[in-house]
Amino acid sequence: MAEARPGGPESVADGAAPAGGRSTGRRGGVCNGPMAAVSTVSAWTDLLLTRSALCLGLAPSPKWLGAWGLPDDVGGARRMCGAVLEAAGDRVSVYRIQVPFFARFGGAGTALLRDVVDGVHGRGSLAVLDAKVCDADDTMDSYADLYLGPDSVLGGDAVTATPFMGFAALDPLLRRARESGTLVMVLVRTSNHAAGGVQGARAGTRTVAQRTADEVQEWNERHGTAAAAVVGADRAEAAELVSRMPSAVVELPGLGRAGRETGDLVAVAAGAPGRAVLPVTTGVLRHGPDVAALRAGIASWRAEIGAGVPAC
Numbered sequence: 447m448a449e450a451r452p453g454g455p456e457s458v459a460d461g462a463a464p465a466g467g468r469s470t471g472r473r474g475g476v477c478n479g480p481m482a483a484v485s486t487v488s489a490w491t492d493l494l495l496t497r498s499a500l501c502l503g504l505a506p507s508p509k510w511l512g513a514w515g516l517p518d519d520v521g522g523a524r525r526m527c528g529a530v531l532e533a534a535g536d537r538v539s540v541y542r543i544q545v546p547f548f549a550r551f552g553g554a555g556t557a558l559l560r561d562v563v564d565g566v567h568g569r570g571s572l573a574v575l576d577a578k579v580c581d582a583d584d585t586m587d588s589y590a591d592l593y594l595g596p597d598s599v600l601g602g603d604a605v606t607a608t609p610f611m612g613f614a615a616l617d618p619l620l621r622r623a624r625e626s627g628t629l630v631m632v633l634v635r636t637s638n639h640a641a642g643g644v645q646g647a648r649a650g651t652r653t654v655a656q657r658t659a660d661e662v663q664e665w666n667e668r669h670g671t672a673a674a675a676v677v678g679a680d681r682a683e684a685a686e687l688v689s690r691m692p693s694a695v696v697e698l699p700g701l702g703r704a705g706r707e708t709g710d711l712v713a714v715a716a717g718a719p720g721r722a723v724l725p726v727t728t729g730v731l732r733h734g735p736d737v738a739a740l741r742a743g744i745a746s747w748r749a750e751i752g753a754g755v756p757a758c
């Protein structure tokens with residue numbers, strides 16, 4: 447079995463020329479004063495339709511580094527990310543990057559995370575920073591400075607956020623996302639077992655998840671399409687929630703997970719063409735560290751998704 451390519455910064459940041467997607471620095475920065483909103487969703491749609499709805503998870507956790515025979519340190523994390531990016535080339539539209547697995551290495555981990563985001567952009571792909579943030583008032587501006595847009599510390603194209611301090615608490619972050627042409631991916635319904643008791647609870651005539659979905663749609667209608675959504679529910683519930691947010695990019699987690707049918711996820715995604723992002727982490731990382739095996743795993747997911755959610 448070939449090993450993951452050892453790498454310096456170049457091995458993560460180098461990539462194929464951007465192929466129809468976002469190029470680094472194309473958008474205005476968040477620190478450059480007021481800007482016109484850019485057509486965020488159309489940039490995502492272009493990529494999702496021309497490449498694939500497939501989104502690769504980058505998760506250099508102790509578990510995965512151990513499974514790959516790599517040291518649980520920033521060097522191991524760099525080699526893992528380099529191998530996945532090398533295997534994917536320019537065939538993947540979006541990466542979901544698990545922030546805590548980088549931040550746990552301190553400053554070196556944060557620098558690696560920025561390198562990885564640059565590597566994603568170098569391949570013409572988009573980077574979702576999975577940090578699940580939320581707080582009140584001016585802290586949200588600081589989250590934007592950290593996560594959103596080319597002039598932020600980490601340069602993400604989207605950040606995940608929890609709405610459970612009340613949807614209005616997300617407003618400052620959403621405004622910054624709109625200004626920088628990025629997205630806030632709001633947790634509408636998550637797939638973890640404990641979530642049902644909160645997100646499935648009824649608030650008047652709607653569940654909390656339905657109400658949050660409606661708030662995503664309302665924000666986009668009022669202000670522009672910076673609100674996106676994470677919907678990790680079964681087929682019927684996911685389809686219903688997605689139908690409430692016709693303007694939003696929706697991330698549908700669960701591919702390759704026990705108890706989740708790929709066909710169900712693909713069917714929900716097919717109902718939101720050009721807006722649905724299907725992340726897979728375990729289902730690809732289990733093929734590593736061999737780059738050829740990773741490449742074959744990615745190709746197989748693209749084919750399986752492509753049968754239901756066609757890309758050109």
Ligand SMILES: O=C(O)c1cc(=O)[nH]c(=O)n1[C@@H]1O[C@H](COP(=O)(O)O)[C@@H](O)[C@H]1O
Pocket residue numbers: 503542544576606635636637638676677678699700701703725726727728729
């Ligand atoms: O935000 C997410 O992506 C997410 C939403 C959700 O509903 N459930 C969920 O597990 N996730 C993330 O998905 C990751 C696992 O990805 P898979 O291995 O592809 O299932 C976890 O680390 C979570 O952070």
